[in-house]
Amino acid sequence: MYFWILGQMGMESAAGSMQFRRGMQTVLLAALLAAEGQIVSVGALAEDLWGGDQPESAENALQAHASRLRRKLQMLEPGRKQTRLVSQTGGYRLDLTGARVDAMAFYDEISAVRADPDMAPTEVIRRLRGALALWRGPVFGGVTVGVAAQAAAARLSATRISVLELLFDTELKLGQHSTIIPELTELVRGETLNERLCELLMVALYRSGRQTDALNAYQRMRHRMAEELGVDPSPMLRNHERAILAHDRCLLLREDHRRLRATA
Numbered sequence: 001m002y003f004w005i006l007g008q009m010g011m012e013s014a015a016g017s018m019q020f021r022r023g024m025q026t027v028l029l030a031a032l033l034a035a036e037g038q039i040v041s042v043g044a045l046a047e048d049l050w051g052g053d054q055p056e057s058a059e060n061a062l063q064a065h066a067s068r069l070r071r072k073l074q075m076l077e078p079g080r081k082q083t084r085l086v087s088q089t090g091g092y093r094l095d096l097t098g099a100r101v102d103a104m105a106f107y108d109e110i111s112a113v114r115a116d117p118d119m120a121p122t123e124v125i126r127r128l129r130g131a132l133a134l135w136r137g138p139v140f141g142g143v144t145v146g147v148a149a150q151a152a153a154a155r156l157s158a159t160r161i162s163v164l165e166l167l168f169d170t171e172l173k174l175g176q177h178s179t180i181i182p183e184l185t186e187l188v189r190g191e192t193l194n195e196r197l198c199e200l201l202m203v204a205l206y207r208s209g210r211q212t213d214a215l216n217a218y219q220r221m222r223h224r225m226a227e228e229l230g231v232d233p234s235p236m237l238r239n240h241e242r243a244i245l246a247h248d249r250c251l252l253l254r255e256d257h258r259r260l261r262a263t264a
Contacts, residue, residue, distance in 0.1 A: 001099040007136025013076040030145040032094035034152035041091040048146025128167040168200045177204040
């Protein structure tokens with residue numbers, strides 16, 4: 001069985017696949033997957049499903065939703081003897097034995113890279129790009145989920161950004177500045193204001209002989225930060241602007257531009 005949450009939520013097996021786009025079973029499955037095989041209390045699940053507007057017989061209603069989800073799980077694994085959705089004293093648990101969850105696979109791959117500081121840069125890039133390829137959209141498909149699932153989604157999204165930063169840093173080391181410009185440009189122009197990605201874009205543009213474009217990228221970020229947050233860029237980003245204007249050696253190919261972060 002394969003469960004997906006890095007994009008449209010769903011599950012798949014040799015018997016078929018199902019997607020979850022809305023409704024109580026979507027919220028329930030999200031909460032159980034966010035728990036990564038641990039038990040989730042009836043109270044926590046009821047809060048996720050109904051918030052402060054719980055029905056009088058919330059436990060019975062939850063049991064009905066769990067039964068429907070259990071039947072769907074059994075449809076995809078007709079030969080499985082033990083149900084995956086386990087009812088235990090005080091709560092429910094999704095048995096992930098023998099299953100694969102894309103988010104857990106993502107975390108496992110990132111942990112393997114971070115645990116090996118001597119890993120060859122080319123291998124780092126290959127594994128990071130493989131982990132990022134698991135993402136097909138916003139976590140849980142962007143649907144409204146409960147508190148625990150929201151926290152899990154926030155952690156996953158933050159980890160994805162840190163992985164992107166590590167990936168582009170590594171690719172810059174290998175002189176791949178020109179190839180990463182389109183991807184970085186799209187990310188920097190996205191909704192999230194991320195100074196580190198802007199910094200990496202500025203360095204990539206500068207090393208590609210596009211000093212003016214690098215400075216323009218800084219100015220766009222400065223204007224957005226002023227308009228949306230009412231703040232100025234960090235010393236780190238300002239250091240990179242000054243370095244570009246001064247043609248600092250740290251920005252040259254094969255040099256380590258990250259030294260500019262240390263002087264921020």
